[in-house]
Amino acid sequence: MEHATNDLKEFITDLVIPHQRYSVNINPDHITMLDGTKIKKQLSRKRRPNKSSTLSRKEYAKLGLNTLPTKQMKYEEALPLHNLWKGYVREHLELREGDEVPQVHDPRYEEFSKQLVKLDLHGAKLKVLQSKCRTLENLSGICVMDTKNVLKLLGEDHRIRTIPKSECVFGLKVGNMDFTIFGQHLNIRPAERSVKKIKNFVEPFM
Template structure:
């Protein structure tokens, strides 16, 4: 018997009246089986508790947590978000006053372009510079929602427009720098895009 089994035997034996202690017989297999069942139940309860505390994507959508009001939002209300984004993007891209876009032959260009595509676009000012759908071209606004397939831009006319990423090429200005971002390479959720290994997609305006 292992030390644990010996401890159980001594404990149980002490509970028996002295003249019957010789008849005590401990079966190690039974002890192992009881311990295993108990541990399994504990893990099962933990899994159920963890699962019950997380919303599935279907539940998330059913509660309307991935939608925005189309008429109640004002452009001015999104400006504070844009101001926060300007500070964030300078920190993310490590931009200093007067900084310029690295040239294509610059060793920093590849890493800079990767970081640009990984940006969280919530709060950025974007403009559709090219699209397969001509009616989308020249639409602009502050990005208030970034999903896997679309961007929602709030325009100066206070209208919220849904722009499909894969159909468009976007222009974005950061300080004195302007960028072209191909929407087809943004077709991934922002949280996943920020950690995904991305190839070189971005080119500055010429």
């Protein structure tokens, strides 16, 4: 091995202009690498496969992160979340004091209605106005979980109820404005809903 390294040193030195050969400084590690043998330090630099730091959906569900404690949450504990949501919705819809809901004939109506259904509803106070299941009608509470197909509302009686979106029509109040949202427009995860392009006409709301 040493003999091969010396031969390589001599070969490389011969490639340099004669009067500059005295200043050539050859790193033995480089010679070793050219000779095809990797030293331990080089082997330790091998990239290790990167493992994703995010949880898969299966791991997420296994840890119970898709569920909420049904009897441990108090309505009062969700009020700070609701107060944060009120600031968020005013910013999202660009609302100011005294603003009124655009009417169907108003040029702003279509864009406003699309922004409305894009809202993240975590923290919103919602009421079921109509439902195919009569027992769900008039149920209300603060939304503590918004998934693809259901909303989980924490009522003033401290109970969490699961409400299917597509079966219901929801009432939502922002300041002095009352909105009606058809649950079928909400059937998508909040993160995806907020960036989704809505091409179809959104049914009228009040």
